[in-house]
Amino acid sequence: MKDKATIKDVAQHAGVSTATVSRVLSNSGPVSAELRGRVEQAIQALGYRPSRMARSFRAQRSKFIGLIISDVENPFYTSLVRAVEDVAYAHDYSLLLCNSDEDPDKERAYIQFMADERVAGVIGSPASEAETSFAALLDAGIPVVSVDRRSTCTPVDTVLLDHVTAARDLARHLIAHGHQRIGAILPNTSITSGRERLAGFLQAMEEVGLTPDPALIHESKGIEAFGAQATHALLDLPDRPTAIFTGNNLITLGALKAIQERRLRIPDDIAVAGLDEMPWMSLLAPGITVAAQPIHEMGRLAMHMLLERIAGDRQPLREVKLAPRLVIRSSVATPAFV
Amino acid sequence: MKDKATIKDVAQHAGVSTATVSRVLSNSGPVSAELRGRVEQAIQALGYRPSRMARSFRAQRSKFIGLIISDVENPFYTSLVRAVEDVAYAHDYSLLLCNSDEDPDKERAYIQFMADERVAGVIGSPASEAETSFAALLDAGIPVVSVDRRSTCTPVDTVLLDHVTAARDLARHLIAHGHQRIGAILPNTSITSGRERLAGFLQAMEEVGLTPDPALIHESKGIEAFGAQATHALLDLPDRPTAIFTGNNLITLGALKAIQERRLRIPDDIAVAGLDEMPWMSLLAPGITVAAQPIHEMGRLAMHMLLERIAGDRQPLREVKLAPRLVIRSSVATPAFV
């Protein structure tokens, strides 16, 4: 547990001032070749490494990027984290990870934490469009980029899927196969993804003059348990839907488990199509038809936008909407009785 | 972008010294009720929040826990991260996330980074038993806990699955169903999980006097691509195995995709059993038989052990081995010709 050498030790060892060492370190300001050599040698000799903590402190800004997502265990966010991390580390930033669990209090605490920590920037997926406030960060001069969802409460740069198009395309696919009674299970409409996916779904219905039965639309937390529960409810209906539209990856998972539990066959007994691609979806028999998101692309983009803001970019707020990709497999077929 | 109030501002506003404010803040040392009241009021009035950066700097130790894993996108690590995070945040620590990608250079850089950052502690999954050196951290007085794998190069507290038992039980299950030619696909044996899982597998074979055919054992990176490739190799063998033992979650995924690609039926054409449970495994028809790890338990335990070390615990190094849980589904049946 030997003590770390500091810049002072290096200065002393090289017989120069700390200012000179600092200049060598950051390559700022003029230093004669001789002194530079002596300093570099002293750094070597002492195994000196500058304290990042001291640096951050002095600069009053740390080299951390705060990442506030609802849950790393949701594969969507996992991929997002990975993409953000790759770009961040390439720029000498590191990631501070927070799981808000969609809990506004927890989220608020984390936002405050990021501000207290004077992070360089924050990428977040707001738990609520209207209530999540990034104000504490913006006030502290910390740039924020919102991903997957908008933050209308505190407008910031945003990167998200074209949710409406994704949901519409998926619903159209269902309708094109003759489905008319379609159950829809969606994440909370208080968040962008839930609201717009519902909008896209309804849009597709309206295009062909279908009026959706309110009994067929379920909306709540975008988790597996809800997906399963809502699916059971739909299947219990006297006039059961012929297809189920699932609003995100976890809901899809829950729906599939509920369907399996009831020993129903996809797509013969019930058709399924949902948002978000997962690595195992092609393994199922039949494979599940989904609208896939360019998650890595979203993460990279968000991080790049954040870096620009950190660098001082003052251009007006931007919103980037990314296109979904429809992956058609075999979970949708024409219902038997049509 | 109004300037944050500092402790000085609070002191001035309350008409006391910064020392007194600090005492109120940390509840250390005696402060009269009157001054305490004035200080608390000033804190309110100014919306003061202490700078965590300054605190860390002063203490020469930040409130961060470094987490060095091979890849967040591997669901095993995802769950681990989640468990660690829950405990960490409950103790006012936050998570610094690093993906080493099993790359020793990258890993070395991250270890150095953690040392430079003077983190409070590190939880890591070493890329190599013998070569991953946590020395830089230990030298700097930063405690380390190793998860999933041992670090023989620099011994530290360790939490891992009882890999041998897990693999042995799984292999026994295969053998009990009459399989004798069993293909095994394993992660690198330079890491604990790879080495011990192979050992467990071989042990089960030897118990019943089976000598494993070297052509049936594949060992490399524990990723999906390798799982698929090795599976194809096994299935190309003139004397094809009747069962495949897969050494981790990603390998299993790859194997399943390869088997699907060849339109073989599980378990009739080929039986499959592997390590690691995944949420979708029950969805497949048939469900996949696996040995599940108590991942959250591992993460929590590792974090708790780390917290003890951070608190100054000096007891001898500990190694905790957790028991696997066999989840028997229907991917293993007695081969037709037995």
Next chain:
DNA sequence: GAGCAGGGTGAAATCGTTATCACTGAGGTA
């Protein structure tokens, strides 16, 4: 040869906390 530009350097201030030390009274004890 006076003046000036600018390269090269070090001393010292600074970032926001906490810890140490010294000081003042008040109260208790011999």
Next chain:
DNA sequence: TACCTCAGTGATAACGATTTCACCCTGCTC
């Protein structure tokens, strides 16, 4: 009365870097 203890307080020195400022040269221009 003299001494000690201890609660309550403030000045001040760290922590390890960067940055500003001032200074001293050297070499150039007019």
